[in-house]
Amino acid sequence: MGEFFIRTKIKSGQGISEDVVKYIKLLKKDKILILTDKGVRNTGLPDKIQEIIKNAGISVYIIDTIQPDPTVELIDSIANKYNGSFSAIVAIGGGSTIDTAKGVSIVSTLGGSIREYVGENKFNHLDFPILAIPTTAGTGSEVSWHISINDVENEKKITVRNPLCSCDYALLDPNVIASVPPHIAAMTGVDAFAHNFESFVSNKGNWLLTHQLSKSGIEIIGNNLLEFVKNPTNKVAAENMLLASSIGGMVLSHARTGIVHQMARPLGAHFQVPHGLAVSLILPYAVKFLANSIKDKLMLINDVLPEVEEFENENSHTQAALKIDKFVKKLPIPHRLRDVGVTKDKIEQMAIDSLQGEESIFNPVKVSLNEVIMIYKAAY
Numbered sequence: 001m002g003e004f005f006i007r008t009k010i011k012s013g014q015g016i017s018e019d020v021v022k023y024i025k026l027l028k029k030d031k032i033l034i035l036t037d038k039g040v041r042n043t044g045l046p047d048k049i050q051e052i053i054k055n056a057g058i059s060v061y062i063i064d065t066i067q068p069d070p071t072v073e074l075i076d077s078i079a080n081k082y083n084g085s086f087s088a089i090v091a092i093g094g095g096s097t098i099d100t101a102k103g104v105s106i107v108s109t110l111g112g113s114i115r116e117y118v119g120e121n122k123f124n125h126l127d128f129p130i131l132a133i134p135t136t137a138g139t140g141s142e143v144s145w146h147i148s149i150n151d152v153e154n155e156k157k158i159t160v161r162n163p164l165c166s167c168d169y170a171l172l173d174p175n176v177i178a179s180v181p182p183h184i185a186a187m188t189g190v191d192a193f194a195h196n197f198e199s200f201v202s203n204k205g206n207w208l209l210t211h212q213l214s215k216s217g218i219e220i221i222g223n224n225l226l227e228f229v230k231n232p233t234n235k236v237a238a239e240n241m242l243l244a245s246s247i248g249g250m251v252l253s254h255a256r257t258g259i260v261h262q263m264a265r266p267l268g269a270h271f272q273v274p275h276g277l278a279v280s281l282i283l284p285y286a287v288k289f290l291a292n293s294i295k296d297k298l299m300l301i302n303d304v305l306p307e308v309e310e311f312e313n314e315n316s317h318t319q320a321a322l323k324i325d326k327f328v329k330k331l332p333i334p335h336r337l338r339d340v341g342v343t344k345d346k347i348e349q350m351a352i353d354s355l356q357g358e359e360s361i362f363n364p365v366k367v368s369l370n371e372v373i374m375i376y377k378a379a380y
Contacts, residue, residue, distance in 0.1 A: 011169065012172040020049055029088035053090075137189060142249065143246050145162060147160040189228065191280070193248075202364055204255065204256050262355075280328055284379075301320060
């Protein structure tokens with residue numbers, strides 16, 4: 001039996017972000033809070049969107065203090081300080097900004113702290129709709145049911161999961177990501193790949209629809225990421241990457257992620273490694289570890305992965321794992337844990353944190369503590 005749900009209305013196309021007022025009016029809200037970060041604000045986009053909204057006679061205010069890997073404190077402080085001064089949020093940024101917007105909507109609606117809503121389906125309504133304008137092609141946060149939050153106090157990543165966490169509108173505008181730096185395009189692109197890949201090989205919530213969507217996402221990224229990293233002004237590659245990112249957000253909400261994301265989260269919590277980069281560092285080594293256990297599924301995606309001539313004589317499932325490794329290694333980002341400040345003495349603790357108190361990781365196969373340590377060491 002299959003199930004699929006998406007509440008986000010997706011609009012895609014060059015310049016679609018400039019139609020923001022049209023969608024705000026459909027939400028019937030008249031006080032807008034724009035959330036962004038200083039880097040994105042320096043591009044001029046948030047101020048341009050603010051001017052468009054203001055010219056329509058709608059009250060609008062910008063907060064540009066969003067940081068990578070949003071913290072409990074950041075979400076709670078924005079919600080508590082500005083609650084009552086806005087009726088909808090426009091999130092302009094990557095996954096951190098969009099996740100912050102989701103958290104602010106929850107705390108503004110329900111009160112307390114975002115910590116109170118960690119887990120699954122802890123609330124049944126939100127009063128503050130969100131319109132997302134993604135500035136990276138990676139997280140799929142605009143459509144996903146998840147919020148990833150950095151619990152600094154306890155040195156761990158925590159997750160809020162609820163179908164209501166997806167945004168009301170997502171405006172996928174390739175013009176918006178035309179100036180993204182190559183290393184950001186690379187690490188967020190691998191994150192999108194991992195969302196699709198882990199959902200494809202998942203043994204939880206995966207069925208024909210998610211299977212076909214995630215396979216398409218893998219193929220789109222395989223055909224477009226390297227070109228997009230090299231030339232982000234290529235509007236076709238940019239729009240394709242935004243679409244693949246949203247597909248990843250849809251499928252991970254249903255089929256879930258697994259070992260790659262579970263091992264990536266402690267890198268952010270302990271060493272402040274950006275999420276997309278953490279995923280990029282773990283992905284090739286986790287896939288090699290899993291290869292024999294998921295050979296049937298690797299065989300199914302081998303043909304949609306970029307061709308690598310020197311691996312032609314390998315079995316197709318092994319070839320697929322090697323293709324993924326080579327694909328990631330072509331990108332202009334670090335490829336070893338030691339290159340991003342990770343220290344060996346923290347590996348065992350990160351492995352424990354990866355398991356999140358469970359005896360093993362079940363998705364897509366059981367993985368022991370010692371095996372998680374082994375993968376970290378291989379990636380080191």
